[in-house]
Amino acid sequence: MPMEAGTLPRICAIAAAATLLLGACEAFEGKPEEPVVPADAAGQNAPLPLVETMAPVQPATLSLAPGAERAPEAVVQESGNAIRQADSDSSAAPDPDRPGSDDSWHCAGQSVEGRDIAYAEYGEGEQVILILASIHGNEPAGTPLTEALIERLEGGPAWLAGRRVLVVPRANPDGLAKRRRLNAHGVDLNRNFPSDNWDSTRRHGHEPLSEPESRAIADLIQAAKVTRILSIHQPVGLLDYDGPAEGLAEAMGAAGPLRVQRLGARPGSLGSWAGLDRGIPIVTVELPGRAANIPRHELWGTYGEMLIAGVSH
Numbered sequence: 001m002p003m004e005a006g007t008l009p010r011i012c013a014i015a016a017a018a019t020l021l022l023g024a025c026e027a028f029e030g031k032p033e034e035p036v037v038p039a040d041a042a043g044q045n046a047p048l049p050l051v052e053t054m055a056p057v058q059p060a061t062l063s064l065a066p067g068a069e070r071a072p073e074a075v076v077q078e079s080g081n082a083i084r085q086a087d088s089d090s091s092a093a094p095d096p097d098r099p100g101s102d103d104s105w106h107c108a109g110q111s112v113e114g115r116d117i118a119y120a121e122y123g124e125g126e127q128v129i130l131i132l133a134s135i136h137g138n139e140p141a142g143t144p145l146t147e148a149l150i151e152r153l154e155g156g157p158a159w160l161a162g163r164r165v166l167v168v169p170r171a172n173p174d175g176l177a178k179r180r181r182l183n184a185h186g187v188d189l190n191r192n193f194p195s196d197n198w199d200s201t202r203r204h205g206h207e208p209l210s211e212p213e214s215r216a217i218a219d220l221i222q223a224a225k226v227t228r229i230l231s232i233h234q235p236v237g238l239l240d241y242d243g244p245a246e247g248l249a250e251a252m253g254a255a256g257p258l259r260v261q262r263l264g265a266r267p268g269s270l271g272s273w274a275g276l277d278r279g280i281p282i283v284t285v286e287l288p289g290r291a292a293n294i295p296r297h298e299l300w301g302t303y304g305e306m307l308i309a310g311v312s313h
């Protein structure tokens with residue numbers, strides 16, 4: 001549904017609800033970005049046709065990049081010198097493909113470069129389920145997949161009953177815009193959470209929660225009293241979990257093509273902090289690398305039932 005000019009800006013709902021000083025979301029018509037270009041499964045930067053963009057908060061589009069959540073740190077290529085600025089159609093019009101109704105969208109905070117960290121919220125209930133995508137900006141397939149989920153949630157499906165679902169399609173919007181794993185400070189957001197196993201390196205941030213994106217996510221988890229987390233990455237092609245999430249992971253595995261395999265908790269990861277330290281069941285969905293090249297409706301066709309199982313379990 002297109003965003004109408006004049007209805008914005010809106011105040012961060014989470015701040016209003018929880019008196020967190022997260023600031024006001026900027027007007028959604030700002031901050032043009034680059035067009036979406038999918039990264040290919042081999043991690044090359046070859047130009048590819050534009051795909052659906054579905055920018056939830058901007059007229060924007062994204063460019064995507066290669067890389068691997070679970071690859072050894074030394075192997076993950078930080079592409080700061082090789083970022084290809086995708087061609088821009090420079091359209092300032094709101095994205096007509098933005099999923100969900102305007103009333104469903106809220107703002108958890110803003111990125112280093114001022115992009116909104118937006119989430120769509122549906123339903124009510126004791127179970128509060130947070131679904132994150134693209135906390136690593138070079139693992140983009142979760143963004144269109146979660147936007148397809150938002151389209152289904154908008155219809156009030158039966159599997160939403162008794163549940164409150166928060167969906168963040170772009171947890172690292174600056175990285176996503178530049179095809180980078182890291183945020184604009186060069187920090188891996190999924191190593192910046194205040195877990196017991198956090199360790200200090202430049203890429204992990206100068207301290208836990210040093211980054212506005214990780215703070216926004218952590219604040220949202222605490223303010224909303226999240227009871228379950230699904231975080232979507234690429235390119236390993238499996239379901240990992242941390243905390244008391246074995247049954248959840250197995251249910252998701254039974255509903256889709258990915259199998260459960262534990263990979264171990266990384267320092268400062270969301271799995272370490274939320275799953276191990278706080279006991280919140282968290283499943284890390286590792287989509288395969290080729291998922292970056294799959295249109296949204298096909299992503300949903302392949303992985304939609306798995307996500308529904310993750311909500312309804």
Ligand SMILES: [Zn+2]
Pocket residue numbers: 068069070136139233234
């Ligand atoms: Zn990742």
